[in-house]
Amino acid sequence: MMKVIEKERLASLIDGWIEERKVYAPAERRDLIVFEEIESGGEAHLEFNNTRVPPKSVYYPQREVLFTTTGKEGDVELKTPASLEETVIFGVRPCDAHAVTLLDAFFGSGEHKDTSYLSRREKITLVGLACNDPAGTCFCTSVGGDPHERQGLDAIFVDLGDRYLIEAMTERGQRLLDGSDLMRDAVERDLREAKELRKRAEAQIDKLELDGLDERLDGLFEDPLWEEMQRKCMGCGVCTFTCPTCWCFDMADEEVPEGTERIRFWDTCQAALFTKQGSGFNPRPSGKERMRQRVMHKFNYYHKDFGRPACVGCGRCVTSCPVNQDIREVLVKLMGLERGEADE
Amino acid sequence: MEKEIRKVARALLRDGKVDLVIGYGRGTLPLRSTPCFITDEDGVDELIWDPSCGVNLARYLPDIKGRVGIVAKGCDARSIVVLINEGQVERENVQVIGVPCRGVIDRRKVEREFGSLDNLEITYAEDAIKIKGKDPERKLPLKGYLSEACVSCRSQNPPIHDVLVGERITEDSGVDEYSRVREIESMPAEERWRFFEEELGSCIRCYACREACPLCYCKECFVDETMPQWFGKTTDLSDTIIFHLVRALHLTGRCVDCGACTRACPMEIDLRSLTKKTEKIVKERFGQEYGLSLGEPPVMGVFKQDDPQEFVVKGGKEGSQ
Numbered sequence: 001m002m003k004v005i006e007k008e009r010l011a012s013l014i015d016g017w018i019e020e021r022k023v024y025a026p027a028e029r030r031d032l033i034v035f036e037e038i039e040s041g042g043e044a045h046l047e048f049n050n051t052r053v054p055p056k057s058v059y060y061p062q063r064e065v066l067f068t069t070t071g072k073e074g075d076v077e078l079k080t081p082a083s084l085e086e087t088v089i090f091g092v093r094p095c096d097a098h099a100v101t102l103l104d105a106f107f108g109s110g111e112h113k114d115t116s117y118l119s120r121r122e123k124i125t126l127v128g129l130a131c132n133d134p135a136g137t138c139f140c141t142s143v144g145g146d147p148h149e150r151q152g153l154d155a156i157f158v159d160l161g162d163r164y165l166i167e168a169m170t171e172r173g174q175r176l177l178d179g180s181d182l183m184r185d186a187v188e189r190d191l192r193e194a195k196e197l198r199k200r201a202e203a204q205i206d207k208l209e210l211d212g213l214d215e216r217l218d219g220l221f222e223d224p225l226w227e228e229m230q231r232k233c234m235g236c237g238v239c240t241f242t243c244p245t246c247w248c249f250d251m252a253d254e255e256v257p258e259g260t261e262r263i264r265f266w267d268t269c270q271a272a273l274f275t276k277q278g279s280g281f282n283p284r285p286s287g288k289e290r291m292r293q294r295v296m297h298k299f300n301y302y303h304k305d306f307g308r309p310a311c312v313g314c315g316r317c318v319t320s321c322p323v324n325q326d327i328r329e330v331l332v333k334l335m336g337l338e339r340g341e342a343d344e
Numbered sequence: 345m346e347k348e349i350r351k352v353a354r355a356l357l358r359d360g361k362v363d364l365v366i367g368y369g370r371g372t373l374p375l376r377s378t379p380c381f382i383t384d385e386d387g388v389d390e391l392i393w394d395p396s397c398g399v400n401l402a403r404y405l406p407d408i409k410g411r412v413g414i415v416a417k418g419c420d421a422r423s424i425v426v427l428i429n430e431g432q433v434e435r436e437n438v439q440v441i442g443v444p445c446r447g448v449i450d451r452r453k454v455e456r457e458f459g460s461l462d463n464l465e466i467t468y469a470e471d472a473i474k475i476k477g478k479d480p481e482r483k484l485p486l487k488g489y490l491s492e493a494c495v496s497c498r499s500q501n502p503p504i505h506d507v508l509v510g511e512r513i514t515e516d517s518g519v520d521e522y523s524r525v526r527e528i529e530s531m532p533a534e535e536r537w538r539f540f541e542e543e544l545g546s547c548i549r550c551y552a553c554r555e556a557c558p559l560c561y562c563k564e565c566f567v568d569e570t571m572p573q574w575f576g577k578t579t580d581l582s583d584t585i586i587f588h589l590v591r592a593l594h595l596t597g598r599c600v601d602c603g604a605c606t607r608a609c610p611m612e613i614d615l616r617s618l619t620k621k622t623e624k625i626v627k628e629r630f631g632q633e634y635g636l637s638l639g640e641p642p643v644m645g646v647f648k649q650d651d652p653q654e655f656v657v658k659g660g661k662e663g664s665q
Binding site: 029030031032049052053062063133135136137231232234235236237238240241242250252254263265266268271272273318319320322323324325326328329 | 371372373374376377378379380381399403456460461462463542543546548549550551552554555556568570573576577578579580607608610611612
């Protein structure tokens, strides 16, 4: 059953969640809207296109301790850190939730599952906020999403002006709503308005024609276009560190007073160091290979493995790139190319 | 201006004086331009000039082999001087297309006031940004929306150039360039610590600041070294602080305050105050402003008998800042 809550009651609903769980929500910090742990429902700031960075670091921290060792040689004790407490991430845009499903597929499939990621992930309830006014940089509909998409979310809120329509899609989501008398049952009019908003939001987004891009890329590995397109790229990690779907990491052992910590932290394929080997050899020696890797991984390799691109069209790499390298432009250029000789 | 820049670029390429011209092209977003690499005459019409041309293109120079023409604002040309002085670029390989500059836009200041700039038509007048959408056109004075480094800029005219496009500007020295630095200096220690904590604690270690900086040209940055690994690579406060402080120290006496680092930062960290503070120290103690003339050695690269050294002689009591 869908519910409706008046906007002025939202803070109280969230306050109820905070009593039993950690709650992260978009909040204003240093004039930016970012996901932060909030201490009261009133801190949630819901007037935004999208947050500056995705909520990724909540379920996949930029730095995490995998284990700690204490003791001396011959008598070493290994401790894994406690997992997350029950956590709600509220105000997640559908694109960011879609991204979580891509990470789930990567970390959670195959023979070797990533227990560190999965142990946090199972504590997290994702509560979405449908997009009624997508930004000019949004392109979720070109990569299999839409501004009111439910995929990956446990519940979703749709802003109807003076109230939110709430739908729980999973039991986890339902538990957040159970027992609260702050909501009423949704009526036909609420559903109609939400449907209308969804249609309008979808129409507001320019759709890129990317059908067949994954296969097309098979033949473009050696194309000179990579060199041309990457020329302006400075080689920083803005695109990957603001990306909700990038997961690459590096590891290190660090000394701490009680022993040693093995830490894992985000890394970026855009850095020269990323593939530099112990011998000094670097299989991706220049920007050309590094840019190609980013595009190929998202639109070809991941697609082959999981049947969809590893991009959700949130547009953060477009907005934040210091030199305005626009992935949409890159993809359109790649689509416009003739197939290379490789697959003829 | 734009026409003039295209004309100069065309001539440079046609006469074989350069193999490549680096300038600005139209961006895909409002208030954005994008670096543009032109290798033949037909391409010069892509070149634009307006207050969105914020990237310091000199950052591309050290990696370019061959002769290159480059569109350079005052501060960009200053950083080219530093690159030449430090042996990273050869003077005879560069044709500097100098452009006197009235400052570049901080797009975030405009976005903060307007919200989304989608579907708006943006044009520029000499000292104004014109924004037109459904509502009647609004004219914003450029001065109110400048990148912080531009607000108090005193290097609007390129100190070196092979061609100067447009008229020299009477440099405006009306604004105290160190006002923010003084503000931070005068904070009580706890408040100053909070400033460092909040600003540098927001760093996501993307290194956009470093990559956007023309003077961060090290082949391997201290923070990327792995054998041994000197510094942590995480977003722990101690790791981010050490990165930014050491970076600022490496730029001491070299930074030309172009503001490229701050504009590149996706988290809008106030990086400029760090480098500005080092610039202030160098100016007060050594009387040097770098990047204004060719052949001048960097302050940290020379020792003079009369260098102030009471911080050594008197054990830091009078010398410490």
